[in-house]
Amino acid sequence: MSKIKSLTKKQLFLPIFSMILVMLVNVIYDIACGNPPLSFFQIATQTTTSGNTILFGRLIDVLNRGSEVAILAIGMTLVVSASAGTDISVGSVMSLSGGLCCMLLAGYGVTNVSEYKVPLIVGILAGIALAVVCGIFNGFLVAYLNIQPMVATLILWSAGRAIGLLLCNSAIVYVRVPSFQFLGSYCGFLPTPILVAALCILITALVLKFTAVGTFVQAVGINKKAARISGFNSSKIILICYAVCGLCAGIAGIVATSRIYSADTNNIGLNMELDAILAVALGGNSLGGGKFNLAGSIIGAYTIQAITTTLYALKVSSAQAPVYKAIVVILIVVIQSEPVKAYFKKLSAKKAAAKEAN
């Protein structure tokens, strides 16, 4: 009993618990439909028309489609931790970086090309660099001008997508070159986005483990003034966090663009900022800043994708899916809220008292 109690107190308990819950729904649904009960976890190989062998299955799909949100969640976790606010511009920045990349590769005003104007790497790096610049802009406003993060990032939320549309001349720019599709399709038998996300997570995890950056960020998030007095350059740390968030948005934007080998500026990253913030919250991180848990955010990101995939498997249309998503979100955050936790604690204390009385 006490083991279970200590387990439930761990910060990662709830994110993992909700993930398991989502999978359980899948299993129950499959049993109800007469499918093999574990079809959610089945991973099979398939040979595509071009002769490649690839992995497929719902689990792979969740990992694949959840890549962008997972990448965004890395940056968002740092931003939330350091500045006690959210960066709502990431979705627009994604679309902006994708737009710039495609615009450079195709040339301004051209909507359909089958060969590059500039080398692929230039386009990708330019897109990511622009995203980092956006992040630095946000960070400057938040760190040095003390503007509330949400208002500061509201600027790019509105302008990012609009500038992206201007860059692409308000059209969808197609880049029909196979090498451009690499980042969004398959690398060997695994979908490349999974590898990109894994790489991003790995690098961040290593940096956090072997340097003191994580501690710095948390110190600034818990008390900016105290951190400054104890010798940290608080503003610089916040600025760096926003820059990293921009970097993540840029990478996610390139992956999303590569997936559809076109810059659909109106739709890339639409409402993605909400998913990223949700991932952070589901991971058991407080949106009020301070301590953070990267693993929680990542699990949260994939949980969101698992919910979405499950809903599609349950034959809910994509337009109606948000209803169920909202209910799940409410349930999870209510369970995690302080008053509810306190209520359960009181309940169990009462039970214990009753036992003692007997």
Place this chain on the structure above:
Amino acid sequence: MKKIKISSNNILLLITVALFVAMYGAGCIVYGSKGFTHLQTFLNVLINNAGLICVAAGTTCVMLTGGIDISVGSLVAMDCMILAVGIEQKGMSSITLMILILAIGLVFGLVQGYLIAYLQIQPFIATMAGMFFARGMTAVICTEQVSIVSDAFFVGLSNAKINIPFGIGAYTNKKGILQIPYVRPTVIVALLVVVLIYLMLKYTKFGRSIYAVGGNQMSATLMGLNVAKTKMLTYVLASFLCSIGGICYCLNTMCGTTTQAGGYEMDAISSAVIGGTLLTGGVGNVIGTLFGVLINGTISALVKSNGKLNSSWPNIITAVLLCFFIVLQAIFAKIKEAKKA
């Protein structure tokens, strides 16, 4: 005469008003030949944004408590869909539907407010869930675009013109027909909402407690205010105003689609910020928000009058203005701090 004290908050409001006048004046000079100088152009800005004015008034109240409500855009979409489907497919009367929508607004606000005030869920997350819910519900009700044509009362209300009396701003057009400027009933509703909210914030106990809660929650508690109740009622008020705004919006568009009013919540928030409301709470004014909406509307009207500019320009200009205003606010905050120290 009472001397008006000029504090930094008043200055922000003054700058907003001055900017609006300057922008509109510039429009009159540059696009005078395209009819920008007519009173009707200004009234059209009001007509087009009547819904947004109601919604932004509610958002301002929420922002004054230090919270945020991002569910409003989806709620407006849901209201429109309920009206459209109710009238066209279920054959219900529009008056019943309007009462139903206002009731839905109250319940919606009550749930969000309870989650935020009593279960201490972050406003952003709670209203985000509300946003998902309302947007999804819109699709559950109907996935197609439904136009409202069959309800005589509703169509009449939508087309009703209230002429400006005494011939103010009347002119004869190129064909020699006298054009009398008019407003729609929605504008009257929107302006009434602004006046009522202004009076409420200024003179009622509830209004003052909103400022107190937003200014400093701890001292509000120590003063004996019921912080949780105030917060909850503010969210109820915001969602109720949003429902009124939804009806006004629907009277403009006369249809229900799953994607309409996308980004409305950010329009409302940016209007409030341009109008001088701080997201941290405690500072702001609904009159400023009205001018914020008008500035946004004027930008769109200017770009429309030009006719050649890309449709993404209004967004960019709004963003630049937003940037200008928040930097200004930051500078004022710094000056204030320096004075204190």
